[in-house]
Amino acid sequence: MATRDVSGGACVVGIDFGTDSVRSVVANALTGELLGTAVRAYPRWADGLYCDPAENRFRQHPLDYLESMEGSLRAALAEAGPSAAAKVRGIAVDTTGSTPVLADRSGRPLALSAPFAENPNAMFVLWKDHTAVREAERLTELARRWGGVDYTKYVGGIYSSEWFWAKAMHLLGTDSAVAEAAATVLEHCDWIPAVLTGTSDLGRFKRSRCAAGHKALWHTEFGGYPSAAFLRLLEPKLVALRESLGTETFTSDTPFGALSPEWSARLGLPRDVAVAVGAFDAHMGAVGGGITPNTLLKVMGTSTCDIVIAPPDEAGERLIAGICGQVDGSVMAKMIGYEAGQSAFGDVYAWFKELLCWPLATVLPELPGFTEEMKRDLLTRAGDAIIPSLERGAAALPFEQSTVLALDWLNGRRTPNANQRLTGAITGLGLGTDAPRIYRGLVEATAFGSRAIVECFRDQAVRIDRAIAVGGVAKKSRFVMQTCADVMNLVIEVPAGEQTVALGAAMFAATAAGIHARVEDAQRAMSPGIEVVYRPDPERAYRYDHVYRDYQALGCFVENQTNGKVQS
Amino acid sequence: MATRDVSGGACVVGIDFGTDSVRSVVANALTGELLGTAVRAYPRWADGLYCDPAENRFRQHPLDYLESMEGSLRAALAEAGPSAAAKVRGIAVDTTGSTPVLADRSGRPLALSAPFAENPNAMFVLWKDHTAVREAERLTELARRWGGVDYTKYVGGIYSSEWFWAKAMHLLGTDSAVAEAAATVLEHCDWIPAVLTGTSDLGRFKRSRCAAGHKALWHTEFGGYPSAAFLRLLEPKLVALRESLGTETFTSDTPFGALSPEWSARLGLPRDVAVAVGAFDAHMGAVGGGITPNTLLKVMGTSTCDIVIAPPDEAGERLIAGICGQVDGSVMAKMIGYEAGQSAFGDVYAWFKELLCWPLATVLPELPGFTEEMKRDLLTRAGDAIIPSLERGAAALPFEQSTVLALDWLNGRRTPNANQRLTGAITGLGLGTDAPRIYRGLVEATAFGSRAIVECFRDQAVRIDRAIAVGGVAKKSRFVMQTCADVMNLVIEVPAGEQTVALGAAMFAATAAGIHARVEDAQRAMSPGIEVVYRPDPERAYRYDHVYRDYQALGCFVENQTNGKVQS
16 A cells, blocks of 8 residues: 655544444544544433343444534544644544444444334444343354354354344344344444445445454355355344355455545545544554554453454464454454453452442441431442542552452453353451452452463463553553553553544554555554553562462362353 | 258359450249349450450459459349348359469469559460460470370360460460469469359369360370470479369369358358359350250350260260360260360451441541541441341342352361361352342351351261250341251251350359259259241252352362462
């Protein structure tokens, strides 16, 4: 790809669709400087529409995406000013995933047509929707007895209820009206570029390599998606949907197309803006965070998404056992993108906070003598103060003074070797074990979980030299981050800035627009640099080597007990 | 022993010395009816004098005992009225133990003479004082390499820092002035009868079988206490003290002597009142609670003391491994009294309450906008409400709905097979595990700990047919008691009344006074009957059989890990 002349300067736009809101940034394509930023929440989602948390049903209306995207784009461009807007050359989009929707012949989500406007089965099925548990199990079972090729080999051997085919099966199997109307199934990150480019010919949709490879079992080895014969056994209607997908997928350094005249006019942008192929948030975020080969990039929030990239072996793509998936080009072209993760990270601390809030939430309302307002106020303020107070207490504990050893599997274990039945534990409790000691044990447990992922890669000859951490926990807790550095015995860098993921999208926008030849070049030019570096303390690292062995022994015991119970 | 003529009615007095206070009761010796009850706290102890909790040093001044005993006796007798007082025929005393003191040639605790009045080493060393840890270890080591006889064989193989000889060694070794002045060492339960009978000739002291057997290594097999040669190696000054003890010990159905004229006059009691040989609170309490052969009597408080009595085998006294001790006659004459216990029971729940109170105690004081008084009030009231609220929540949980499995060793494990290094654990945690679920797991864990003691006895052919529960937990928590019944698959009876221990002492008083021929007869006549019966639910009992196996597996894992770490 030839680089474009940008002697007069150039800007790009990154659009990052999260679980609750969408964030747009306008960035200088040569320096990465952020010129405008705006966030808009999804209005229907904020009102709890179309969801049933008790059933783990989480749906999002396509209008939520369109309205909030336009709002955030307008605001970000307004902040950047008209001269910046005039220099915009590229746009790229990342979304959560797998978040698919059933769509008609022109690629319009069914909920955008009147008969389905209020039907949750015609809307996007959010990544965390778990209504397709049975369908996922059926797919996994079929894959195991399917002769010849194991379609789940690149996604860790177990197909998840959170993924593309299971969700499509579930919608088709439970709602005959939408099944009748559906001509294709689209990931959220495939639909937005189609909208922005005005593409309505399914044959011209450029499906995301990242989404298709990690969630839809696409692989060059299979010649694309699983065979029609395979999918027919699961749900005959999948066969036609499969046809609509084609066999090709695209990396996000490629343009999906040009911004449509309609959107150019609405946003006040030039006519020749390139719109990149979409991808998932963690993968574009990994680029925004500065991922390079042999670096563990951890997106640390309620759970973690861990990404490593490495060039394929000379012999081709080597299977790494026990991780979530591996896709050539899912992060950067010509690199295998490996994905791993911890099912609960910040959620472990949030669980403990919730536990400690129990008397405030349950006992307090029963006590007479305080007004309702005082009780609410107390619960909020004490709740906010708990984690910072626990951090101070835990950080002040002498290293050797706690016997607490915990296991971080409170939401099961995603990597290594996914097992959702596993549970968490807290051991080494004495009558003097107080809340900060338990909190420290929980932090260490999540750090041990991170280390287990590093060791899983290393055991299979994937080199890891350092870590980069992005996401809320990386920014918020020095105690957690230093513990992770000590436990993993790895330098951990935290990049500057609060817009890592959207900035990653902007880097893809700059590449798809031809401003930079490769994503690596865009990354080098536009990275905000490192803000904090956590270096392992050698003595603590040495001691944690021993405690990690105890953690492994505890994990082994819990896993054996759990598996024993499943068998009996 | 011939029974005495009591056609005009007879009364007895039971005096129960606890950790913080002494309780006296006046009872009808024929029916057990309580005519007067009074409690008096130890004044110096209440002020925290002579103690250093950080060093686990807990000492009690003999004047605390004398003043509060006289106060509680006067008040109880006043409540019973002069006609009851005129009918008093016997007095018996129980105390905590092992709570020894160094005393002079006439059996007076050293702190009662001016030079030692403020010296903690001249006072009683309370049962929970742990200043003699090293001395206990030395005794255990010597016992292991001592040829011929193992003096620890009847007390579980490990001599405790809470016991008689270790405490005497510690005082003699650290304070040469008291060592110089000491002519004997007395248990609290041996001293009070001497006071009441005005006995000042050490040769006429009747040492308690219960105290000597359980804490001072007295056994008929040894011809009394450990040999002078053995004790000399530990501390030469012990040899003379050993001489002062004699070789005989006495069960508490025996009179120590007659109430002294001085005390008769001070209390307004008849001249011919028998004062029984003393014993420990749990043992007299076991009689008061209605213990019979093949019944597990559990004294359930912060920890538990578990007592079983059984007639000796035809072949003699059989050793039961893994329990705390066994003494012929420590509870009733001609019965072996077996003692076991759980190091933490109510303390496990108290620990969890404390944990949940952490935000109230730590975060609340930092919040502005509430007065100090409001914060204190909130902490107190919320603290009081937590356990009842947890009980309601836990009781409402469907049986199968929790995956929590806990281990109750938060204060180590006393029985079976004492190991103070062991720690507690909570496993099976998920993000949805809330406080009532953990509380239920902790209650089940303490019940599993109770079951492990029952199985330890049964495995060694000591039959256990039912349980009787006394103490605070037995009275307060229906949820805990029903869980214990289900887990142990045993009927548990809770006797009526709040004065079980003092009433037990009254039963011994009535026997020593000759009103009843045997303690069993006194017990039958004076028992207040059963107030509540907890019957195991057959389905839950069946299910808990399986969970108990998981508890054992978890315990086994923790024990192996702990022992492995000690060795490495």
